[in-house]
Amino acid sequence: xxxxxxxxxxxxxxxxxxxxxxxxxxxxxxxxxxxxxxxxxxxxxxxxxxxxxxxxxxxxxxxxxxxxxxxxxxxxxxxxxxxxxxxxxxxxxxxxxxxxxxxxxxxxxxxxxxxxxxxxxxxxxxxxxxxxxxxxxxxxxxxxxxxxxxxxxxxxxxxxxxxxxxxxxxxxxxxxxxxxxxxxxxxxxxxxxxxxxxxxxxxxxxxxxxxxxxxxxxxxxxxxxxxxxxxxxxxxxxxxxxxxxxxxxxxxxxxxxxxxxxxxxxxxxxxxxxxxxxx
Amino acid sequence: xxxxxxxxxxxxxxxxxxxxxxxxxxxxxxxxxxxxxxxxxxxxxxxxxxxxxxxxxxxxxxxxxxxxxxxxxxxxxxxxxxxxxxxxxxxxxxxxxxxxxxxxxxxxxxxxxxxxxxxxxxxxxxxxxxxxxxxxxxxxxxxxxxxxxxxxxxxxxxxxxxxxxxxxxxxxxxxxxxxxxxxxxxxxxxxxxxxxxxxxxxxxxxxxxxxxxxxxxxxxxxxxxxxxxxxxxxxxxxxxxxxxxxxxxxxxxxxxxxxxxxxxxxxxxxxxxxxxxxxxxxxxxxxxxxxxxxxxxxxxxxxxxxxxxxxxxxxxxxxxxxxxxxxxxxxxxxxxxxxxxxxxxx
Numbered sequence: 001x002x003x004x005x006x007x008x009x010x011x012x013x014x015x016x017x018x019x020x021x022x023x024x025x026x027x028x029x030x031x032x033x034x035x036x037x038x039x040x041x042x043x044x045x046x047x048x049x050x051x052x053x054x055x056x057x058x059x060x061x062x063x064x065x066x067x068x069x070x071x072x073x074x075x076x077x078x079x080x081x082x083x084x085x086x087x088x089x090x091x092x093x094x095x096x097x098x099x100x101x102x103x104x105x106x107x108x109x110x111x112x113x114x115x116x117x118x119x120x121x122x123x124x125x126x127x128x129x130x131x132x133x134x135x136x137x138x139x140x141x142x143x144x145x146x147x148x149x150x151x152x153x154x155x156x157x158x159x160x161x162x163x164x165x166x167x168x169x170x171x172x173x174x175x176x177x178x179x180x181x182x183x184x185x186x187x188x189x190x191x192x193x194x195x196x197x198x199x200x201x202x203x204x205x206x207x208x209x210x211x212x213x214x215x216x217x218x219x220x221x222x223x224x225x226x227x228x229x230x231x232x233x234x235x236x237x238x239x240x241x242x243x244x245x246x247x248x249x250x251x252x253x254x255x256x257x258x259x260x261x262x263x264x265x266x267x268x269x270x271x272x273x274x275x276x277x278x279x
Numbered sequence: 280x281x282x283x284x285x286x287x288x289x290x291x292x293x294x295x296x297x298x299x300x301x302x303x304x305x306x307x308x309x310x311x312x313x314x315x316x317x318x319x320x321x322x323x324x325x326x327x328x329x330x331x332x333x334x335x336x337x338x339x340x341x342x343x344x345x346x347x348x349x350x351x352x353x354x355x356x357x358x359x360x361x362x363x364x365x366x367x368x369x370x371x372x373x374x375x376x377x378x379x380x381x382x383x384x385x386x387x388x389x390x391x392x393x394x395x396x397x398x399x400x401x402x403x404x405x406x407x408x409x410x411x412x413x414x415x416x417x418x419x420x421x422x423x424x425x426x427x428x429x430x431x432x433x434x435x436x437x438x439x440x441x442x443x444x445x446x447x448x449x450x451x452x453x454x455x456x457x458x459x460x461x462x463x464x465x466x467x468x469x470x471x472x473x474x475x476x477x478x479x480x481x482x483x484x485x486x487x488x489x490x491x492x493x494x495x496x497x498x499x500x501x502x503x504x505x506x507x508x509x510x511x512x513x514x515x516x517x518x519x520x521x522x523x524x525x526x527x528x529x530x531x532x533x534x535x536x537x538x539x540x541x542x543x544x545x546x547x548x549x550x551x552x553x554x555x556x557x558x559x560x561x562x563x564x565x566x567x568x569x570x571x572x573x574x575x576x577x578x579x580x581x582x583x584x585x586x587x588x589x590x591x592x593x594x595x596x597x598x599x600x601x602x603x604x605x606x607x608x609x610x611x612x613x614x615x616x617x618x619x620x621x622x623x624x625x
Contacts (some may be wrong), residue, residue: 170360171364173351173358173364176331177331177356177358178378178425178429179350189368192368
């Protein structure tokens with residue numbers, strides 16, 4: 001009986017470990033393959049069975065990326081777009097979330113409903129009317145077309161609202177008795193209290209805009225304002241034969257900054273999802 | 280220093296009327312305590328005076344000036360909240376200074392005031408700490424300092440001691456009394472704890488269901504309750520009420536500490552048996568089984584459980600309440616009736 005239990009225990013542990021490793025492999029393998037391919041020669045990328053480890057690291061692939069497409073222009077565009085979105089969205093989402101959390105007004109359920117609706121309707125449904133609107137306004141092929149649609153971030157509003165709601169109303173009342181204006185209460189009292197949420201929302205929206213391929217593809221048609229994800233796909237079209245090693249090197253260039261950001265800020269992000277008991 | 284008056288004040292949330300018609304005078308420089316069970320409207324009253332809560336009808340005057348439409352920050356009122364409501368992202372010093380900066384007080388004056396206040400409440404060495412790194416008692420002090428430093432006309436406190444342990448609470452009570460003496464400002468204090476109210480107030484406002492039941496000094500409230508509610512709210516165990524034995528639904532009341540464990544000359548004497556005995560140290564609380572129900576007694580006389588005795592209550596220590604539960608005068612005629620009904624000496 002005892003040994004049977006022990007065997008069952010062992011099988012359980014093994015199964016547990018097996019599925020965990022399998023899960024990690026499924027997630028991590030494509031990523032690993034991308035990195036590996038970025039350092040292979042073109043021949044190595046074609047070989048069967050596939051090459052997991054390049055014989056010699058081909059740093060030249062990266063140089064090839066820079067030779068083929070204007071990486072600096074794309075990078076500049078991506079940075080301008082993402083930074084503007086992050087900074088401008090705070091102007092919209094902070095007052096909106098604060099009012100939804102701490103003020104009472106008649107239209108509040110309607111406003112909140114609209115915010116939720118904005119979160120629920122996928123971009124693929126709304127892009128056409130927005131495209132026509134921007135086209136009429138002459139905004140196609142401009143930074144504005146890539147920035148404006150994203151500065152009202154419904155997820156950000158929703159998340160920040162949850163945070164503001166957790167701040168005890170007495171703190172706001174104390175500030176009112178301390179003769180602080182509404183704006184001062186928002187900037188001096190409330191925003192510092194939800195700093196980790198603000199950082200997280202900023203990071204998440206930076207990353208999602210950095211990776212945004214669809215919208216940039218629709219709204220731009222020349223290199224002046226094209227962003228990096230579009231640029232990287234151009235690597236594929238530039239030759240008759242797909243040079244997978246160069247494409248993957250380009251992809252690695254696209255991913256690395258975000259990976260760095262995530263590693264630096266991962267603690268902040270995790271903290272933001274755990275309410276840091278204010279009392 | 281300021282007096283406060285509420286005139287015909289009404290407060291309703293939609294159709295739900297919390298306070299119907301409140302008239303209240305708070306004397307200049309007094310330590311006034313609003314006391315009552317939770318939901319009696321005491322906190323709402325306090326918040327209406329501060330302006331954090333709007334009033335539906337009526338007028339609020341501070342120093343004779345109508346302040347209905349004056350913003351909370353401009354009423355010259357400081358408040359200490361139950362959960363302290365410190366700004367968690369600011370240091371102790373910034374917490375205390377915030378209100379002064381908003382009042383545009385020059386830096387030198389600010390520094391001077393903060394120094395003085397921190398000296399008084401004993402916070403000088405904690406000025407650079409964050410509230411999260413302070414104990415409950417220390418946070419309480421920061422909240423007090425933040426309120427004091429503004430040198431307000433009125434000082435409001437909403438159950439400020441309820442988050443402290445019993446020992447610290449006792450010490451803070453004494454400190455608050457001293458603070459009131461030193462500042463000479465009008466204090467308005469809200470609590471549901473009758474001991475806090477009795478020990479600190481020089482004027483108690485007893486409230487129930489949005490109405491003021493009695494407003495008087497602690498001694499007056501104890502010795503001269505105007506209704507059964509007041510008589511039973513103050514004192515522990517609560518005042519004994521014997522109902523259903525006197526004509527016209529008159530009720531007889533007397534405090535447990537006025538029960539004598541022997542027969543008395545100028546009063547009534549009732550046969551009883553000791554049912555329970557609670558030893559408190561200096562005093563013992565008995566519950567006595569009688570023909571009129573259970574009577575509580577508080578005395579220093581030590582007797583075992585199950586003792587049969589006749590206890591006495593003197594006429595001077597009796598309260599009479601009418602059918603509407605309000606006090607009625609103790610007339611010679613009623614005294615005779617009581618003597619007959621309860622078997623006392625005339």
